[in-house]
Amino acid sequence: MISVRNLAVLRAIIEDFIATNEPVASKSLVERHNFGVSSATIRNDMATLEEEGYLSALHTSSGRIPTDKGYRVFVDQLIQAEAESVEIKKSFTELRKQFSKTLDQLTDLDERLETSAQLLAKATGEAAVIQYPNMNTVLVRSIEVVRVSSNRALVLLITESERIQQHLVVFPNSVTEELLAIFRAKFSAVASGKLIDDLPGLLKPVLESFSPSDKANAQAFLEGVLLLVGSNRQDKIAFAGATNLVRHEDHFAGGLPSLLETIDQQKDLFAFLSNVDSVKPKAIIGSENSVVELANSSLLLSSYQNQGDELAKVAVVGPTRMNYSKNLAAVLALAHLLSNDSEE
Amino acid sequence: MISVRNLAVLRAIIEDFIATNEPVASKSLVERHNFGVSSATIRNDMATLEEEGYLSALHTSSGRIPTDKGYRVFVDQLIQAEAESVEIKKSFTELRKQFSKTLDQLTDLDERLETSAQLLAKATGEAAVIQYPNMNTVLVRSIEVVRVSSNRALVLLITESERIQQHLVVFPNSVTEELLAIFRAKFSAVASGKLIDDLPGLLKPVLESFSPSDKANAQAFLEGVLLLVGSNRQDKIAFAGATNLVRHEDHFAGGLPSLLETIDQQKDLFAFLSNVDSVKPKAIIGSENSVVELANSSLLLSSYQNQGDELAKVAVVGPTRMNYSKNLAAVLALAHLLSNDSEE
């Protein structure tokens, strides 16, 4: 039923619509693209495409705009062709280089992800969402401590992927350098090489080995460590590019404020991203979206990994008429950088 | 020329205008406020206020809106009365409590200021800007180091105000724990008790004391420290609440994008804030503003201190018709929390 030219026309319409944000007319199509046929023929194609549900018209005598289903086949083609597309590949390597320039210097997890989101938002001109990594499969390298004052110290958790997190612990009693060194040695010895998730169970028994006089401080130390462990569990996301959403304000009929609130709450969005079961890049277009507030936006996402284990997702949020090909390259580039597979 | 009731009317008009964002009519004024006079009388008052430049009318038969000059006397009154105002005082203590709940746990400078900006933005419903503190008067307590891998270590700079900054240093050659301890000891000994600003000059000579084999690593260590010092000099600001600006989009006739860019660039805004020479809270209203992009917004700002030395400014950015009294309380509360005067 759908011919090759039909698809070409669909593709052209989507491209033009993304570029202009105006319903596309048969005449302007033949002007811009070389179909070698007249506008009347294109009109016939458009009619069949509309019958099949790939296009819709605002009213009888307006141009056509793509439906979600129309975007769907377009994006599917795009993702399919992603590996071969010279254009995407070029954009990918360029962005990868550009991103790594800023990212390579950052090791603090928060800073790294926050910056990543900002980079992605800037590169795409849309909003960017990055899930905090799932640390289930990451091993602890060591626990470190730095004394700040008589009763304060910074506790650091260092993983094999060299992500560093820290927390300032306030001790009930003053602590000496020596005591902190003992804390560090005992806890780090137990934690080293273990899964982050297992730390709570493993470290608690260590408490028993301290004399009553040190126990309160050791407890505070332990709580500091566990807080770092816990902070890996929060269903946190990094978000950037809110101002880009504003540019498309009119597109989000449901109301931008409610959309921003959903993002602020993080939980829903995090859960939603987690439930997308694809490791490969994927687009979720308009009405396909189960998060109501995103109903007339698109999500373009991919996942990043650690040694092949999926850590979390990277996504771009924008209007259904976003530039999928450009944004796909950006998402892939960032996902690649955040992954630890190709560690030098 | 300006009577007491004139001022009361001005005040009422401003309050109503802030609340409704509609030109205020004489009739609605007498309905909402108890002036005990008729609308005709109010009209006379409004006429004199307009003659004196406190009000303006969009067209002959519309209500009146405050001019920048009108806001000026209103805000001046407010700041004058700030100390006595029960309302502001109550709001102040409440917000202070609320802010401190989240802020007290944060010691990392970036995190602390970023969160502060977010809190302020949320409390005011406007955008918030916080200057990074001027570290000219802050003393270094110590330099610390944590080994992460054979050629990486986290270098930390701890100040007397217990602000902590860190940076991951990558060494050209691998380093042992012992060597790092020596680095730490030598550099920290020199830096301790000194002004941050003086570190570059003081630390460079230390390099000479290392054997040629260690020099490259020591150099990397030093560069890490200096980078931390340098990051205090960047004219950096923390910003939050961009989405709140969007709500007032129509108000920023000059264009929101350019405003956001100015904020993104940071430099201009930082310089501008630095040049405001008031330690006391201050409002900068609309056209008084020398930063063009802020020309039709207001800035409500105060400064925070360390032992009486001004560190930097805290500000709220919003439309000229923002809620000055509420926002003043919030700015004061945050400035108070960021100050180190009342250190426990």
Add this chain to the structure above:
DNA sequence: AGTTAGCACTCTTATCCCTAGAGTGCCAAT
């Protein structure tokens, strides 16, 4: 003197109506 009622006057905003133009859908011809 200051205040007030009353009314004419002004300007905006909404609504209706109309027309020009863009674009399609379809038919008959190729």
Add this chain to the structure above:
DNA sequence: ATTGGCACTCTAGGGATAAGAGTGCTAACT
């Protein structure tokens, strides 16, 4: 299957008009 041609539909924009909101002014009142 494609195309030129043309009727048909719907929108966007431009007056024109009417209703309503609000002021400014005058003359009367306290």
